Amino acid sequence: MLTNRQLQVLQVIVDDFISSGQPVGSRQIAKKDNVSFSSATIRNEMADLEDLGFLEKTHTSSGRVPSEKGYRFYVDHLLKPQVITNQEIASIRSIYADQLMETEQMIRESANILSDLTTYTSVILGPDVHMHKVKRFQIVPLSSTQAVAIIVTDSGHVENRVFTLPEDFSMRRIEKVVNILNERLVGKPLVEIPLRMDGEIAKLIKEHVGAYSDFVSSLFNRISAQEEGRVYYGGKTNMLNQPEFHDINKVRMLLDLMDKTPQVQTLFQAGNQQGVQIRIGSENNLLAMEDCSIITASFDAGDNQHGSIAIIGPKRMDYKRVVTLLDFMSGDLSRLLTNNR
Amino acid sequence: MLTNRQLQVLQVIVDDFISSGQPVGSRQIAKKDNVSFSSATIRNEMADLEDLGFLEKTHTSSGRVPSEKGYRFYVDHLLKPQVITNQEIASIRSIYADQLMETEQMIRESANILSDLTTYTSVILGPDVHMHKVKRFQIVPLSSTQAVAIIVTDSGHVENRVFTLPEDFSMRRIEKVVNILNERLVGKPLVEIPLRMDGEIAKLIKEHVGAYSDFVSSLFNRISAQEEGRVYYGGKTNMLNQPEFHDINKVRMLLDLMDKTPQVQTLFQAGNQQGVQIRIGSENNLLAMEDCSIITASFDAGDNQHGSIAIIGPKRMDYKRVVTLLDFMSGDLSRLLTNNR
DNA sequence: GTTAGCACTCACTAACAACGAGTGCTAAAA
DNA sequence: TTTTAGCACTCGTTGTTAGTGAGTGCTAAC
Known part of the structure; x- marks a missing residue:
């Protein structure tokens, strides 16, 4: 167990490194008002913390930098949520001012505000x-063919696919299929469609319009398979401001990642759980x-x-602030989206 | 007028600089097989070309680099199209192998192939x-409200918008409006919709269902206004490979630009014209x-x-190759998209 | 008109010293 | 026993200097 000191x-150290980005030395700490021991004492403590794996050195005679374990401990035990300012509340709430805005546009706008607020x-x-x-x-x-x-x-979401008609498909048959599908599918969640298509509905279609069930079901598979949850970004290039991303290769990997929806979604795995989740560096x-941390929160959409x-920010991101903002904003979004229904 | 030499x-110089990225000196040129004069002669010619504004120096005693005017002259008068290799043809044509692919997916794939081929x-x-x-x-x-x-x-494109219903809109009235709109709008291009909505159709709707024309027309404005031509990218981060983009700020500006559809569209202004268009650096x-050049070609979609x-590449991009590839690919796309109809 | 020769420029690199922020360790003070 | 002052040492950073080499412009000879 760690001592109070x-x-x-x-x-x-973590606070200091987060705000400065520079390795922090014993003298710097000793100078702080709320620290009453000498730099030598602190050096001893730092050596111990390093042995325990919470701190790292970039080279033998440099100041200390938090390790991943250090960050983890920090967010688990030392994180005191920040108070959110009125100004921040105002800019978040400004999104919801326009009552007529569509949900999608509102989400887009939320992403932008959030990235502006956090950089x-x-x-x-x-x-x-x-x-x-x-x-x-x-x-x-x-x-005649398409x-x-x-x-x-x-929810008002519209999915569509262009497809090529089988040669002998008449207008009448199409209508029949549409009727069957509407009868049987309205009210069912999208995810269940492929299942149902293979069972009862395949039979029905076969009875009424011939053996085209294969064709229709493959069409449906395509529709429901492709549609993943949509991903919206704000401030995609903000990371270029961070000194740790002056390395072109890191930037490249990250930017490429953002265009790969399935991979991005894996980052949200734990996001199903309640509250704010923090994933640090290699934990992802x-x-x-x-070299990044991701902080997620889920919201309720009814x-x-x-x-x-x-x-998504560097490992040394301002956890306090981001956690507070995300917590606040996810609550707001939930309230808004559930009331709207 | 420039002499042959x-x-x-x-x-x-332009060819050399394009392939090496390094300022090119007189000795390097003199060493080439197809150059039969001494380095001193070339130095004199280079000095003249610099006076004429075709070349630039990065500092007093460095080799020469083409100026924008130099590139412009090069693409206008010295560009000999390259022959396209069978391998390149093969990878381009591989896109069209899958007959069932949707147009949109095919375009996406084309963008990827093209960026892979050119880097x-x-x-x-x-x-x-x-x-x-x-x-x-x-x-x-x-x-009841939405x-x-x-x-x-x-073309199979589907546009949709969620909107809030006026309080006293009944199902019957909705059907009537839909009928009127279908009668009057089917077969008309999207761009004409706002115009027509303000004229005849407004009247018709007013006659049949009351004074809701304002509401319907504003809905339509929203639909047709938002839908610009869609933009697809391939190899967004490829530019990070180019040594001229080691400057984070340039990268940032460029990446930000790519997310701004309207601005990107202005880059295509001249793309309406037939054939391949080249815009160099500040010409954009x-x-x-x-610091970029853009080479555009238009294709026919029926x-x-x-x-x-x-x-989009650096000013010193391989114009020869890119022009050839774009020319070939736009032709292929045109043939494919017009036949499909 | 062309070219050899030469002085000059300037970016780049290596080597070196001086500096300073930081450490670990030891011994004295509390 | 805990804390702290003191000191030698490490190592990245900065600045200086000198050497190198690729390049130029100019002049004079071919």
């Missing part, structure tokens, strides 16, 4: 479309994120659906 | 949706593009619609 020293990169994972329920299904023929299939969900199990909101 | 010297960043501007014609219009109610409006175009009139395909 060790806790204090660790806290001061880091923000990510918002829209509510998982899989749980949305089918409101209407429709096929619109474009020509048509577009459309699914409208209860992703090479590109080795109907048992939830999205996630996150900040 | 000056032309040759300029050509060699620069590729941009594809999808066909302008404004010219697509309305195929079907529809309103799907979601709840509904989603859907427009399907003849855009700070972020000061029905008098066209898209653009472009490569």
Whole structure:
């Protein structure tokens, strides 16, 4: 167990390093008002903290830098949430001023505000479309060979795919299929569609319009498979301000990562849990994120659906501030999205 | 007018600089097989070319670098198109192998291939949706207060917006509006919708369902205004490989630019014209593009619609190669998209 | 008109010293 | 026993200097 003094020293070092980005030395700490021991004492404590794995040195005679374990301890035990300022509240709430704004646009705007407020990169994972329920299904023929299939969900989300019609598909048959599908699928969540298509509905379609069930079901698989939760970014290039990202290769990996939706989604795994989650450096199990931390919070979008909101920043990001902001904002978003329904 | 020898010297310098990225000196040129004069002669020619504004020096005793004017002259008069290799043709054509691929996915894939082939960043501007014609219009109610409006175009593109219903809008009235709109709008290009909405249709709706025309027309404005041609990128981070982009600020400006669709579209202004267009550095009139060149070509997507395909690279990009590839690829795309209709 | 020769420029590199922020350790003070 | 002052040592950073080499412009000879 750490002594009180060790806790204090660790806290001061992490805080100091977060705000300065420079390794912090014993003299610097000793000069602080709330520290009453000499630099030599602190040097001893620092050596102990280093032995315990909480601190690191960049070279033999430099100041200390928190290790990942150090950050982890800091966020788990030493993090005192910051108070949010009125000004910050104002700029967050300004998003919701325009009542007519669509949900999607509002989420986009939230991402921007969040990245402006933090100077880091923000990510918002829209509510998982899989749980949305089918409101209407429709096929619109474009020509004698092509048509577009459309699914409208209860959330107002519209999915569509262009497909090539089988040669002998007549208008009447299309209508019949559409009717069957609407009868059977309206009210069901998107995720269940492929399942249902393979069972009862395949039979029904076979009975009424012939053996085209294969074709229809493959169409549906394509529709529901592709649609993952949408990802929105704010301040994608903010990380270029951080001195730790002057390395072009790191920047490149990170930027490339952001265009790969599935990989980004794995970063949110633990985001399902309640409250704010913090993942530090290698805890993300992703090479590109080795020097980054991600802080996530989930919000409620009604109907048992939830999205996630996150900040990606350097490991030495301002955890206090970001945690507070995310907590506040996810609460606001939840309230807004559940009331709207 | 430039002498033959000056032309040759300029050509060699530009070619050399493009491939090496280093300022090129008189001795280097003299050593080339196809150059038969001494370095001193070349020095004199270079001094003249510099006076004429085609070359620049980075400092008093360094080799020469092409100026923007030099590049311009090079692409206008000295550019001999390269032959395209079978291997390149093969990788381009591999995109079209999968007949079932949707147009959008194919365009996305084209952008990727193009950036891989060139190691620069590729941009594809999808066909302008404004010219697509309305195929079907529809309103799907979601709840007592909200509904989603859907427009399907003849190309299979689907536009949709969620909107809040006026309080006294009944299902019957909605159907009536939908009918009127379908009667009057099917077959008309999207771009004409706002115009028509203000004229005849406003009257019709007023006659049949009361004074809701304002509401409907504002809805339509929102639909057709927002939808610009879609922009697809390939190799967004490729530019980080170029030594001229080790400057974080340039990278940042460029990456930020890429997320601003309207600004990117201005880069394609001249792309309407036939054939391949080259814009060098400040010719783009855009700070972020000061050190970049963009080469564009347009392709035909049938029905008098066209898209653009472009490569963004450093000013010293391999113009020969890129011009050839773009020319070839735009032709291929045109053939493919016009046949498909 | 062309070219050899030469003095000059200037970025780049290596070597070196001086500096300073930091450490670990020891011994004295509390 | 704990804390602290003192000191030797480490190592990154900065500045200086000199040497190198790729390049130029100019002049005079070919």
